[in-house]
Amino acid sequence: MIVLFTDFGLAGPYTGQMKAVLAREAPGVPVIDLFADAPQRDPRRAAYLLAAYAPWFAPGTVFLAVVDPGVGGARKPIIAAADGRQLVGPENGLFAIALRRTACCEVREIAWRPDALSASFHGRDLFAPVAARLARGEPVASAPMPAESALRPDWPDDLAEIVYVDAYGNAMTGLRAATLPRDARLRVGGRTIAPARTFSAVPPGTAFWYGNSCGLAEIAVNLGRADAALGLAIGSAVAVEK
Amino acid sequence: MIVLFTDFGLAGPYTGQMKAVLAREAPGVPVIDLFADAPQRDPRRAAYLLAAYAPWFAPGTVFLAVVDPGVGGARKPIIAAADGRQLVGPENGLFAIALRRTACCEVREIAWRPDALSASFHGRDLFAPVAARLARGEPVASAPMPAESALRPDWPDDLAEIVYVDAYGNAMTGLRAATLPRDARLRVGGRTIAPARTFSAVPPGTAFWYGNSCGLAEIAVNLGRADAALGLAIGSAVAVEK
Amino acid sequence: MIVLFTDFGLAGPYTGQMKAVLAREAPGVPVIDLFADAPQRDPRRAAYLLAAYAPWFAPGTVFLAVVDPGVGGARKPIIAAADGRQLVGPENGLFAIALRRTACCEVREIAWRPDALSASFHGRDLFAPVAARLARGEPVASAPMPAESALRPDWPDDLAEIVYVDAYGNAMTGLRAATLPRDARLRVGGRTIAPARTFSAVPPGTAFWYGNSCGLAEIAVNLGRADAALGLAIGSAVAVEK
Numbered sequence: 212m213i214v215l216f217t218d219f220g221l222a223g224p225y226t227g228q229m230k231a232v233l234a235r236e237a238p239g240v241p242v243i244d245l246f247a248d249a250p251q252r253d254p255r256r257a258a259y260l261l262a263a264y265a266p267w268f269a270p271g272t273v274f275l276a277v278v279d280p281g282v283g284g285a286r287k288p289i290i291a292a293a294d295g296r297q298l299v300g301p302e303n304g305l306f307a308i309a310l311r312r313t314a315c316c317e318v319r320e321i322a323w324r325p326d327a328l329s330a331s332f333h334g335r336d337l338f339a340p341v342a343a344r345l346a347r348g349e350p351v352a353s354a355p356m357p358a359e360s361a362l363r364p365d366w367p368d369d370l371a372e373i374v375y376v377d378a379y380g381n382a383m384t385g386l387r388a389a390t391l392p393r394d395a396r397l398r399v400g401g402r403t404i405a406p407a408r409t410f411s412a413v414p415p416g417t418a419f420w421y422g423n424s425c426g427l428a429e430i431a432v433n434l435g436r437a438d439a440a441l442g443l444a445i446g447s448a449v450a451v452e453k
Numbered sequence: 454m455i456v457l458f459t460d461f462g463l464a465g466p467y468t469g470q471m472k473a474v475l476a477r478e479a480p481g482v483p484v485i486d487l488f489a490d491a492p493q494r495d496p497r498r499a500a501y502l503l504a505a506y507a508p509w510f511a512p513g514t515v516f517l518a519v520v521d522p523g524v525g526g527a528r529k530p531i532i533a534a535a536d537g538r539q540l541v542g543p544e545n546g547l548f549a550i551a552l553r554r555t556a557c558c559e560v561r562e563i564a565w566r567p568d569a570l571s572a573s574f575h576g577r578d579l580f581a582p583v584a585a586r587l588a589r590g591e592p593v594a595s596a597p598m599p600a601e602s603a604l605r606p607d608w609p610d611d612l613a614e615i616v617y618v619d620a621y622g623n624a625m626t627g628l629r630a631a632t633l634p635r636d637a638r639l640r641v642g643g644r645t646i647a648p649a650r651t652f653s654a655v656p657p658g659t660a661f662w663y664g665n666s667c668g669l670a671e672i673a674v675n676l677g678r679a680d681a682a683l684g685l686a687i688g689s690a691v692a693v694e695k
Numbered sequence: 696m697i698v699l700f701t702d703f704g705l706a707g708p709y710t711g712q713m714k715a716v717l718a719r720e721a722p723g724v725p726v727i728d729l730f731a732d733a734p735q736r737d738p739r740r741a742a743y744l745l746a747a748y749a750p751w752f753a754p755g756t757v758f759l760a761v762v763d764p765g766v767g768g769a770r771k772p773i774i775a776a777a778d779g780r781q782l783v784g785p786e787n788g789l790f791a792i793a794l795r796r797t798a799c800c801e802v803r804e805i806a807w808r809p810d811a812l813s814a815s816f817h818g819r820d821l822f823a824p825v826a827a828r829l830a831r832g833e834p835v836a837s838a839p840m841p842a843e844s845a846l847r848p849d850w851p852d853d854l855a856e857i858v859y860v861d862a863y864g865n866a867m868t869g870l871r872a873a874t875l876p877r878d879a880r881l882r883v884g885g886r887t888i889a890p891a892r893t894f895s896a897v898p899p900g901t902a903f904w905y906g907n908s909c910g911l912a913e914i915a916v917n918l919g920r921a922d923a924a925l926g927l928a929i930g931s932a933v934a935v936e937k
Contacts, residue, residue: 220862234725241476284895330893332908378462409572411526424574483718620704651814653768666816
């Protein structure tokens with residue numbers, strides 16, 4: 212299985228062209244759209260989202276992950292292996308948190324280059340063919356590189372910010388719920404929010420936080436929009452009150 | 454074929470995670486995105502949309518339909534069989550209108566549970582694996598339950614409201630065109646609208662209603678946006694003038 | 696491979712229903728979403744977008760292309776063959792520019808009709824079954840027609856307007872970069888824009904133009920939104936300063 216994680220947005224030709232490459236180079240391999248709207252041009256916040264969602268997928272999964280504002284510049288194309296999953300994309304920290312949370316990891320610089328490489332769309336021209344090859348179980352020309360450079364030791368283990376807002380207005384933080392006290396209160400958007408098990412456990416219109424289905428602490432309002440009610444967007448600060 | 458009908462929105466990881474389950478549990482079965490933007494948290498209006506679109510699909514189709522604001526609460530997970538099609542999702546009325554319009558129907562409560570069931574995402578953890586199993590032709594542990602509870606006799610046969618607005622600004626009502634007099638005029642957004650066969654049958658900028666390609670009475674403006682021109686949104690009232 | 700190019704928008708049931716037809720009529724053939732948000736009801740501007748993106752796909756590809764405001768009216772359904780690729784859709788100029796740029800082209804009027812043809816959704820009822828048949832390598836009842844009528848000689852070879860704005864706010868013009876002097880400056884949104892190789896080649900916040908990954912001259916801002924910064928939308932005029 213190949214899983215797409217990008218900031219390409221829902222519209223436009225980019226995801227389609229990557230899928231055309233995958234259909235040609237890895238026919239029959241399922242391709243899953245996980246996020247096409249990861250934090251835009253923001254590998255740091257996207258890294259916490261990817262790290263939360265990647266482990267849900269089975270070992271053997273290949274992630275084609277492109278949040279790559281430096282495309283065409285100096286950043287290197289890499290393959291990172293983490294607990295049996297492989298991540299293909301730019302070396303800009305996007306894989307840092309996923310790698311840090313795995314028992315073993317390896318980072319390789321991709322040496323292979325396509326015959327034609329556009330300056331602006333390495334997702335299509337370089338990363339997609341590499342992901343297809345890995346999904347077929349075939350080797351890709353690459354060289355080991357120090358994992359340290361991809362691990363971003365200056366970034367925290369969990370990020371006390373909103374990293375994603377979904378279509379319901381629920382706001383995911385970069386904090387793993389399991390790292391918080393069960394009864395922790397979160398300070399966000401000028402309000403203090405208590406935990407609940409799920410939506411229907413609180414009255415309509417009530418704000419709460421809960422551990423979402425991939426383990427992130429998420430701010431929500433039962434039958435309402437947390438983003439509008441609390442003024443939340445990607446980057447809004449969150450504080451834990453113990 | 455498995456058809457997705459949800460209010461998950463176009464963005465975010467939810468549809469992708471359900472498809473990952475389907476790809477693993479029912480490999481090779483085509484999965485079709487019908488609506489990802491059914492009326493949000495609104496099983497009642499969504500029920501009229503689903504009932505209009507489901508019969509277009511061939512018998513044997515499995516619908517994975519999740520508009521489920523009560524997830525994690527008391528509502529039951531069900532399988533409904535309607536004229537050879539199977540509907541999997543929550544017992545909150547979402548299937549009521551589709552069932553009411555079929556010659557024979559059967560409703561079963563799903564007894565099967567996954568090893569890990571999140572509180573907030575039964576679409577991924579429970580409904581998708583069940584839909585996959587049905588699509589493979591395999592049985593799912595379940596028990597018959599009274600169809601009455603799923604039929605919502607308090608809901609009308611047709612709904613005189615807007616239930617969907619598409620990307621062109623066309624506004625679908627919950628009224629089947631075939632139930633209306635051919636020359637009926639619809640009162641909507643403070644205007645009275647005459648029928649036409651299709652867009653190009655009226656001058657540019659003219660509002661009209663027509664029976665859309667799945668049989669719903671739909672308000673449109675040739676080369677314009679009916680939602681903006683008439684102030685329409687999901688829930689706007691429609692009246693039939695005979 | 697079947698490639699979808701439509702103005703259906705990302706939401707709603709239209710793309711899903713076309714894919715259901717393709718899954719049934721051409722099982723196993725990959726279906727790629729290229730654009731679902733081509734310039735809406737605007738075959739002229741859409742024609743320049745399609746012409747830029749179609750040649751990237753391999754010969755043998757079938758394009759199911761529906762920007763069809765005149766559906767149900769007098770325009771004919773056609774199949775156009777261009778350098779080994781086949782285009783299926785309405786005869787309203789949508790294929791004009793793609794055809795004009797090919798060495799050889801043939802245009803045929805589709806004579807086949809389905810048993811049930813809705814007035815408003817020929818994409819599902821007529822064009823999708825035809826595309827499926829072509830993708831299977833089977834003939835479709837059709838008759839040659841003069842290519843001239845599809846070539847729109849009154850339209851320019853390149854269009855000095857914005858024809859698409861992507862999710863990053865990058866604005867594609869209808870001008871092929873290869874037709875412009877390398878150091879051409881573009882006048883757009885009241886500003887004069889110099890060329891650059893790619894995003895990371897200019898400082899953050901700087902507007903530039905570049906030849907995008909399918910050869911169109913595209914207006915962008917490094918780490919910013921060109922549409923907002925320059926007030927651009929589909930239809931905005933572009934002038935070339937030499």
